[in-house]
Amino acid sequence: MKIQHYLVRLYPHTWRERYEDELLAMLEQRSLSFTDGVNLLFGALDAQLHPHLGTTGMSLYERIIHMFATLRRSLLTIFCAYIGFILAGWAFQKMTEYDDFVEAARTHSVVGLSFNLVVIGAVVALLAVLAGGLPIAVAVIRSALAQKRRGPLLLLAVPVLAFAVFLGTTFLPEALHRPGNHLSPVWQLFLDRGVFFGTLIAAAVASAGSVCFAVARSEISEKLLRFAVLPSILATISMALVLAATIIWGLGLRDGVPQLFAGNDGLVGSSTTGTWLGIVIAMAIATLLAAVSLIRGLSARSALRNAAA
């Protein structure tokens, strides 16, 4: 298969159903240059961001269903991105709770101010996710009770169970350190940290996945989903603010307390610089995913409004 076939596959399914054949027929007439390949990539990104493109062949009903599903998927992706962001934020909080970092925030204004911005942004993002998510969770519960379906209720219980399992693993190291246990240091380290981080990530994935599964299989009104876009905008802006503040925090620490920045005060005694970079990269990926999904969601919301008019 030629490269242009792979590039065209990056376009959304609906778009390809409408334009793929004629676009490929045009591309096959001449060899694809590098700039045309890059242009196709940007075209695919544009089509992904504007899901209403390529839906002209659909009936009004099909178009509304398609836009509704796109809006719901976009909101769920923002939620998943937020969960990923929370994990990175939690790592930042764990790293900065040591006395040296607290002292650096107290004595260096850039470090202190940016840290406060991280806290403010995190609180605003949490409130925004709750404002958009709680009415949807209530709608899932109502829908499940009305249809007498246990599935969605059990799925919504998964985050609580996952948190309980995670809390349970925090007692594991204590149990393993009993006098009778003779474990090698490598096993000790694996069980202490590996199990802790593994359970945390597994709990986050299971929680986000089960909530998404429950919402995707419940009857949620269009009005509720359209409302949720507004808190999603606030949540995404807050994530971007926290990301910017985290970057400034690291740069401020590098200039203000270079020995701390270059030391090994990161997570589980790792490099501070490495931990900070890892956190920034994870936050940037989550924010980018949320921003892309937000643009898709806004486009779908606008198309839904136009279709209803």
Add this chain to the structure above:
Amino acid sequence: MEDVEAFAGVHLGPGTLYGAIARLEAQGLIEPLEAYERRRPYRLTDTGIAFLQKQLTGLETFASMGLQRLASR
């Protein structure tokens, strides 16, 4: 693509071209005709003709005003 390159001297990438076609079709300014040999021609709709007429008239007014101002210098 070759057509645009020939009369405007600008290379139009395939992603840009199909982004424009999808938008013009979504706005009801163009419509597809029957495909032949996998190639699909498009034509302007009545709305598209009216819109283009308005745009070109605006450009014509703008261009003639610019030329008049240049001539009076």
